[in-house]
Amino acid sequence: MPGTTGMAGMAGTAGVGAPRRLFLLLLAASCLFAFAALYAQIPGLYGDEGIAPVSRLLADSDRPVLEQLQANPTLLLLGPHLGLAPQQVMELLCLLGALLAFGAVVWERLRSGLVFLILWVLNLSLHQAGQGFLHCKWDHLLLEAGFLAVLVAPFLCGGSASQHHDRVTFWLTRWLLFRATFGGGVAKLALGDSDWWNLSALSRYFEGQPSPTPLSWYCHHLPDWLLKLGVVVQLEAEIVVPFLFFAPIRCLRLSAFYVQVLLQICSFLTGNHGLLNLLTAALCLSLLDSDHVGFWLGHKKKRRSRTWTQAAASLLPLLFAAAVWAVVVLSAVQLFRLRVDWDGKTVSSKTIFTQQEFQGVLKAVATPSIWLAVLSLTWEVVSALLGSVCVRGTFAKLSSLVQSLIFSSVAVALFALSVVPYMAVDSSSSRKIFPEVQKAYSAVQNYRLVNSYGLESNAFWDDGRPEIIIEGSVDNTTWTEIDFLYKIGNENVAPPFMGPYLPRLDWWMWQAAHAPRDRSPWFTVLVLRLLQGRRDVVHLLQMDEGRYPFHQSPPRFIRAKLYRYHFTQRRADGTESPQWWTRRYVDDFYPTVHFTSPDLQRMLTQQGLTAELLTPPTPDSPIGQALALARNHISALSGPLLLLALAATAASIHLIGAAFGHRARSAPTDPRGRKTKDGQQTSDRQRSRKENQEERMQESERSPRKRRK
Secondary structure, eight states: TTTHHHHHHHHTTOHHHOOOOOOOOHHHHHHHHHHHHHHHHHHHHTTTTOOOOOOOOOOSSSSOOHHHHHHHHGGGGGGGHHHHOOOHHHHEEEEEEEHHHHHHHHHHGGSSSSHHOOOOOHHHHHHHHGGGGGGHHHHHHHHHHHHHHHHHHHHSSOOSOOOOTTTHHHHHHHHHHHHHHHHHHHHHHHHHHHHHHHTTHHHHHHHSSBBHHHHHHHHSSSOOHHHHHHHHHHHIIIIGGGGGGSSSHHHHHHHHHHHHHHHHHHHHHHHHOOOOHHHHHHHGGGGGOOHHHHHHHHHOOOOOOOOOOHHHHHHHHHHHHHHHHHHHHHHHHHTOOOETTTTTTEEEEEOOOOHHHHHHHHHHHHHHHHHHHHHHHHHHHHHHHHHHHHHHHHHHHHHHHHHHHHHHHHHHHHHHHHHHHHGGGGGGGGSSSSSHHHHHHHHHGGSSSSSOOOOOOOOOOOOOEEEEEEEEEEEESSSSOOOOOOSOOOOSSSSOOTTOOOOOOOHHHHHHHHHHHGOOOOHHHHHHHHHOOOHHHHHHOOSSSSGSSSOOOOOOOEEEEEEEEOOOOOOOTOOOOOOSSSEEEEEEEEEETTOHHHHHHHHHHHTOOOSSSSOOOOOOOOOHHHHHHHHHHHTTTHHHHHHHHHHHHHHHHHHHHHHHHHHHHHSSSTTTOOOOOOOSSSSSHHHHHHHHHHHHHHHHOOSSOOOOO
């Protein structure tokens, strides 16, 4: 019919099968990296000789197991019934999760809702027992995205690859992307951080972020005008562009996708943010459709002849999208007073609106943004229901309609729950939320189904990044610095690049440097373990014992100092400095203590600990012996190397499978479709029937109108 192409472009109803499969693949990879990275750090963090022994958190209780699970939903409570110590249960959960996630990465049939449900339960159990070390932004994002994958994926292994309700469940990932991106952008200005308001944040960000990379040094020395322009681009990309996620025009969503992915690539190259970039990139796939993914893969669509009216109608979405982006660019020019200095070849920028004006605009758009999402979700629900009605066959039609109704109801319920944390961007609007929704959110809050994002402070220090340097001594006279493998310390060592790996202790050392000592009670336990020379804790600092200055005998005295670090400056002749950092002493962070010092005893007593190491006996069960054997084989690998080995293995399996699959597809067949000498498995008739079925499914998704039989 005339105008069909234009309507498809406006409605954006192309299939989501291909981006959905990519999303599930990236999420399975994220789960694999998360479980493997945590497994490498369990002995030093949560072992009985670690910094935060998990056995202390899971003390014996007389309450029934179900009541304990309700208050603290973690499978670690089942350890005594399995004859395993808490540390062994954590290792078992990590190994099971990593094994299952690896299978989902290399085999598509395992990317099912049932598998992702198991992964989510394992991840939630570890998160509940992980205490503060597992309460980072990407931990919450992985939990919420993992639960959405249960709804997005086919529930059973090898289930149907495409259903009409997929658009509804996949839309939830787009809503999560909006909340995470918009929340992070709003927090930069709503909290009143001067660095973001005067557009100088990037001039301090690359130096003061938790874990910079070697590229951070070069980005830090970019011209000030370019760094300010980068702040403007980031604020626009995180506050304005997210509203294009719900645009009814396909090219607007595609352009928003590339903006967000480019932002994540830059963030990945200039900072070690754990799984945050990979998870966000996976969520960005919700802005795509199967046709665009097919374009990436070089799949050419059949060209259909179009009249001049159809060709003209297809240009209307492009013209409207160009107008929208023109408005976005002009708003940035006006709000940040962007002016080009052609003579100096620079761009000046300045924020011309106040925080009160920003709060007023935020209050004005908070509620309408909810209604914008409601309209977008309603469109997806109606399209799914109409598509189910168009299915041929009475039983198939009824089954598809029931599934669409069930998944749409679940999507609406999750959307309603997510409104509660989302409205934290404007506290005055939170009173408009129905009390029943707030009660339901409180009831499921422990399960991390929905979370708040971007509400933490984004301020940076004017006088350099604070770093805690631990020193040890044998005689209380000669002191030696104890370097960490990943944390900033030695001025001559380049910042590391760790990819998706996140060293939890190094991250929390950075957090502790920004707060008073009493807010980091775990630091006293770290000092105690170093005085005791506990090998598992030492491995969190250095994998190579030869690089640990006290590998022969533990230090008798420990102290910690606070320094301010700055990137070195470029030399006058333009050459680079042999050093990466300069630093200056600020204050003592931790007093000099020894194993029996009164200060150490007092601080341990405040936490209910003693200097004597009380290690409960470890059950010697067959599972425990298997866990010990696995630990002995993996303990020699560092965290980043372990993740790299897993990624390389999975990539190799995919390449081998693709090579054999291409060979099988290119093998000839006889006219009757029998297998030839080259091992062809599928006849031309079967392949043609499969392609026709896929084409009919795509046509059904593109048009909600019922086809004539």
